[in-house]
Amino acid sequence: MSSSNRVILITGAAHRIGATTAKTLHAVGYNIVLHYRSSSSGAEALADELNSHRENSVALVQGDLHLTERLPQIIEGAHSVWGRLDGLINNASTFYPTPLDEITEAHWDDLIGTNLKAPLFLTKAAAPYLKESQGSVVSIVDIHAERPLREHPVYSIAKAGLVMMTKSMAAELGPEIRVNAVAPGAILWPENDMDDNTKTRILDRTFLKRQGEAQNIADAVLFLLRDAHYTTGHILTVDGGRSLNS
Numbered sequence: 001m002s003s004s005n006r007v008i009l010i011t012g013a014a015h016r017i018g019a020t021t022a023k024t025l026h027a028v029g030y031n032i033v034l035h036y037r038s039s040s041s042g043a044e045a046l047a048d049e050l051n052s053h054r055e056n057s058v059a060l061v062q063g064d065l066h067l068t069e070r071l072p073q074i075i076e077g078a079h080s081v082w083g084r085l086d087g088l089i090n091n092a093s094t095f096y097p098t099p100l101d102e103i104t105e106a107h108w109d110d111l112i113g114t115n116l117k118a119p120l121f122l123t124k125a126a127a128p129y130l131k132e133s134q135g136s137v138v139s140i141v142d143i144h145a146e147r148p149l150r151e152h153p154v155y156s157i158a159k160a161g162l163v164m165m166t167k168s169m170a171a172e173l174g175p176e177i178r179v180n181a182v183a184p185g186a187i188l189w190p191e192n193d194m195d196d197n198t199k200t201r202i203l204d205r206t207f208l209k210r211q212g213e214a215q216n217i218a219d220a221v222l223f224l225l226r227d228a229h230y231t232t233g234h235i236l237t238v239d240g241g242r243s244l245n246s
C-alpha cells in the first residue's frame with residue numbers, strides 16, 4: 001500500500017511510542033490524525049512540527065477513550081479531515097500495578113477500558129471506512145499478554161484480550177481489512193519510574209542485552225501497516241528475545 005495521501009489515526013500519540021510512530025509514518029508520506037486526551041500542548045507541538053515539514057498533513061482529534069459512546073465521533077472526526085481513513089493504530093494505554101488484594105472496580109474499568117474496550121469499539125466504528133480503503137488496524141499489545149507481569153494482573157488480562165481482539169477482528173474483517181499487533185518488551189520505562197535493579201534485571205533477561213527504542217516499535221507498525229500484505233491476525237514481538245528467556 002503506497003503511503004501518499006493515505007490517512008492513519010494513532011491514539012495517544014502526543015508522546016513516547018505514539019509520537020515516534022506518528023513521526024515515522026509521516027516521514028514516509030502518510031497523513032496523520034493525532035489523537036490525544038489530556039496532552040494538548042504535546043499534541044499541538046508535534047502537529048506543528050510535522051506540518052512545518054509538509055503542509056496540511058497532520059490533524060488533531062481529542063477524546064477520552066473511556067467515553068465509549070463518543071468513540072464513533074473520534075473515527076468520524078478522523079475520517080472527515082481528508083475524506084478517508086486507511087489505518088487505525090490502537091496505541092493509547094494505561095499501565096500500573098494492581099496487586100490482587102488491592103484491585104478495585106475502578107482499576108478494572110480503567111485498564112480494560114483503555115487497553116481493550118476502546119480498541120474494540122474504535123475498530124468497530126472504523127471498519128466501514130477501512131473496508132472502503134482496504135485498510136489496516138495495528139494494536140500495540142505487550143509481551144505480558146502471554147506471560148503475566150507480576151502484580152499487574154488487570155493490565156496483563158487487558159492486553160491478553162487485545163491479542164484475542166486482534167485475531168478475532170482478523171477473522172471478522174477479512175478479506176478487506178488486515179488486523180495485526182506489535183508486542184513490545186522493555187522499550188520506554190513507565191513514567192511512574194522503576195528502580196535501577198529492576199531495570200537491570202529486566203534487561204539481563206533479553207538475548208540482545210539492551211533496552212529497545214520507541215523507533216523499533218514504530219518500524220514494526222510501519223511494516224505491518226504498509227508492507228505485510230499477506231499478514232493478518234499476527235502478533236509481532238519486538239522484545240530483544242526477552243519472552244523466549246525462561
Ligand SMILES: NC(=O)c1ccc[n+]([C@@H]2O[C@H](COP(=O)([O-])OP(=O)(O)OC[C@H]3O[C@@H](n4cnc5c(N)ncnc54)[C@H](OP(=O)(O)O)[C@@H]3O)[C@@H](O)[C@H]2O)c1
Pocket residue numbers: 011012013014015016017018035036037038039040063064065066090091092093094095114140141142143183184185186187188189190
Ligand atoms: N513503554 C513500553 O516499554 C511498553 C512496553 C510494552 C507495551 N507498551 C505498549 O505500547 C503502547 C505505548 O506505550 P507508551 O509507554 O508510549 O504509552 P503511555 O505513554 O503510557 O500512554 C500513551 C497515551 O495513552 C493516552 N491515554 C491514556 N488513557 C487514556 C484515555 N482514557 N483516553 C485517551 N487516551 C488515553 C495518554 O494520552 P494523554 O497524554 O493525551 O492523556 C498517553 O499519552 C501502549 O499500548 C503500551 O501498553 C509499551
